[in-house]
Amino acid sequence: MTWETVIGLEIHVQLATNSKIFSGASTRFGAQPNTQACAVDLAMPGVLPVLNKQAISHALTFGLAINAEIGLHSTFDRKNYFYPDLPKGYQITQFQHPIVGRGSVEVILEDGSHINVGITRAHLEEDAGKSVHENMPGLTGIDLNRAGTPLLEIVSEPDMHSAQQAVAYFKKMHALVKYLRICDGNLNEGSMRCDANVSIRKSGDTTLGVRTEIKNLNSFRFLEKAINYEIERQIELLESGQKIQQATLLYDADRNETRPMRSKETSEDYRYFPDPDLLPILITQADIDVLKKLTPELPDQRRLRFQETLALSEYDANWLTADPDIADYYEATVEQCNNTKLSANWVMGELSAVLNRQELPITSAPITAKQLGQIISKIADDTISGKIAKQIFDDITRQADPSVDVNEFIKQNGLTQMNDESQINDIVDQTILANPDQVQQFRDGKHKVMGYLVGQVMKQSQGKANPKQVSEMLTAKLKTQP
């Protein structure tokens, strides 16, 4: 029996505003607990919500970027439930008339194929507080700093059919909200979280299977692992003749498994109704026109520009444009060295490896785009070898000093590639004399041994010889001399 997986995602995006959606308290991350929770956020008697204009603009900016229908007349509703991190006993959200309606995005997968993911809707709502369990035996501590932070919840159609597709879509949305500057995109601070709805059905079936919802996934890796675990679990259940129970699950990363949330054992009934404290929001065509003019270059547009004007492959262009900060860094590198392909290789290879190792964002890279561009220029004009370039790159990233001039550094440390033929010639001659066995093997037709001989010359020259030149010289000498 073959099974088809069906996945839809609900992504919660914390909108980049200074103040909360319904109060003037700060949204800054990392403050002492409850120092940014005002009377409105605490639901003190008599307080009223006052809507933040920036949250509306951000939501509309998103809607325009995915060519969605805009809710010109949208309203807020109350979603009623009790939980300690929700002081009002209800969450203000948009149920009946969301601000963003149907739209769609195109997603490029790892293998280069494209899929379209439909967006059902995106609506504004308020975030809840946070629960803390450490250092409080028998109690849970509540921090309401996050309560009231504006969220845009983006609901997708069930258009994805594997964990990889879901991750590619989540990455695409991450890129999009960062480009639009409506969210800082810091996944480790919870700025973007998603819930995954997963079901499976027999291949060829058109009706959907019973779905489960995995809550609160905040990394690309956990999203992928949680979905893959859940697919396996559902297939095992069905193949052993059991049924899937509709359920809300949490993913436990330490154990790599999903398990039901206790609070959701009984099905919830949120009893939505229009919030009488908030009037309808009216959006005019003039508002939309202003925002359209302000829309920055989007990831798809930038990717196409990289492909067309910088002659990058779709894969490289997609990789480099997934994060606007990386794309900016790459463009600054190219501006310095004028070599689009080498710049792409270095940013995607060495630089990305260093950033991963040191867990740094590219905006705190230990080497500037100018420095990297200078190194690449010196490789391209044969002043230094690739091996020396790597050594310089390591030295510069270790120093992490933006004032270091790479050209000076190369001069001071005598790292210029040996292009002087007589110097290389001497080392080649010495190497031939020192390795009679290998030389004989080469002459007997074992040409593989050339790699070893070139290596010996490179070693003698401390990596400064040009390996291509060395190889040519060795071949010429071994073929002509007795």
Add this chain to the structure above:
Amino acid sequence: MPKMIIELEDLKNLARLAKIHLEPDAEENSKTDLNRIMQMIAEMQSVDTSDIQPMANPLDAVQRLRLDKVTESDHREEFLSLTDHAQHGFYTVPRVIE
């Protein structure tokens, strides 16, 4: 319009959702009261509203918007002093772990 009747089970479910404890002898009264309200709603539902825009708010006005400015300062100690259930700057509740 079919009449909505609230049964005892519905009442118990509503009380659970609203976190209200109902004494058994109060259940019958509450059910009767709620069913009277349901009857009134049923009466209102009989009005033909097919060509009338749904109204989210009775005021003929639209939402006034606020500029995105931080206007609140830290009043944590005053707010925390309103409750006995606070520790280390947190409000505390009986332990809840998912």
